[in-house]
Amino acid sequence: MRAVRIDRFGGPEVLVPVEVPDPEPGPGEVLVRIVAAGVNRADALLRSGRYHRAGQPPLIPGAEAAGVVVAVGEGVAELAPGQRVVALDGGRSSGFYAELATVSADNVVVLPDGVDLTRAAALPIAWLSAWYCVRHLARVSKGDTVVVKAAASGVGTAAVQIAAEAGARVLALAGSAEKAAWAGEFGADVTVDTSAHPDDAEVEEVLRLTEGRGADVVLDTVGGPAFGRSLREVGHAGRVVALANVALEPSTVDTRDFYPKNASILGFQLTDLQVHGYDPRPDLREIAERVAAGAFRVPVETVVPLQEARTAHERLERRDNRGKIVLSVAPESVK
Structure with a gap:
């Protein structure tokens, strides 16, 4: 072959x-x-x-x-x-x-x-990852505010749709105006071009969009320095889900950015889940059925x-x- x-x-x-x-x-x-x-x-x-x-x-x-x-x-x-x-x-x-x-x-x-x-x-990598993080780890529900980083990526576009279907208000962050606009086509309520809001300005924009409260959930698909910003963007009792480090750089964490808010940091890695007994078939089957029904693009x-x-x-x-x-x-x- x-x-x-x-x-x-x-x-x-x-x-x-x-x-x-x-x-x-x-x-x-x-x-x-x-x-x-x-x-x-x-x-x-x-x-x-x-x-x-x-x-x-x-x-x-x-x-x-x-x-x-x-x-x-x-x-x-x-x-x-x-x-x-x-x-x-x-x-x-x-x-x-x-x-x-x-x-x-x-x-x-x-x-x-x-x-x-x-x-x-x-479907298996990007969609299963987004589904597990949004549905199982972060437990996104109606009324939550969810920040999706790298929202124009495969995981990002899936997460935007899954969170929006759950009734969340979705803030889609992407690295250019074009990518941010494109992410908005998948159901995001607000899009943010992070090239126009670098570093601390990104945090300030998320806090402005949440009236200072911070997000209920931040889905961090970037890692590196972006993870430290995610901790500052999450609000009281919020959840930060870390599922990648495409930056391939260390993340510096200041515990003062999350413990005073009673926020949780949740890690996700698909192959590790499988090694420890996760059966992907029920979730993958449900995703495929929803794609077939036209619920997801x-x-x-x-x-x-x-x-x-x-x-x-x-x-x-x-x-x-x-x-x-x-x-x-x-x-x-x-x-």
Whole structure:
């Protein structure tokens, strides 16, 4: 089969198309013919050797995909060949940048009609992360004020929609006027261009928009210095959810910015949750059903052929995309 492999850590140029043997499903596994694979910052970190769970090359990246079941391993009764599915985490040595991949049946969900496989490939990482943080960790409810940072990102646009559906007032922060305006199209009540409100000015703007009270929830998808600002932007008994550090910089925390407000800091990391027993299928199934019903929009900006994964990573790392980047592996009609 065709795949894209990393034989050494480095920049996008180390993503090399190769021919490798077809995998076979073991007990409890499913073999999926991949139609589309999502491209994520975790893939870029894995490629560069900076991912916290990275193995050693050779590695096939890709933690999310959608496709069609080809075969099932021993003990798999709930899935069958021919089903359209979305899958999460193909393993660090055999990921989804490939025509075929094996994956645990515990990480596979059958798709409802109305969700095409390209959009489905964008659901497991960004949407599942946003859903868990908004619904389970932060417990966002009607009347809450929610700040979403990097609101034009995949997690950001998902979080804006999920929080708005819950009845929250959503303040969407993004790094340019264009990105802020675009985030507003997904249901944000207020948008803030953080390039016009850098550093302390960002905090002052959030406090102004909340009449000095601060937000009930701050979803921090940026990390680094932005996390310290998140602590200052949250209000009494508020929740700050930290789920990324795309800044790749240390965060300086002043405890005086949160303990006097009885605020909570909540951490989120999807693979760690799975290692400790989280079953993603009920949440992923509900997300897919809501997408099929038209309740949520899944913006896919760029679709790149599998063999051009390098181009996809270059675009991802420029951070100029609005919406998801997806690798096209096979035609939608594949069986």
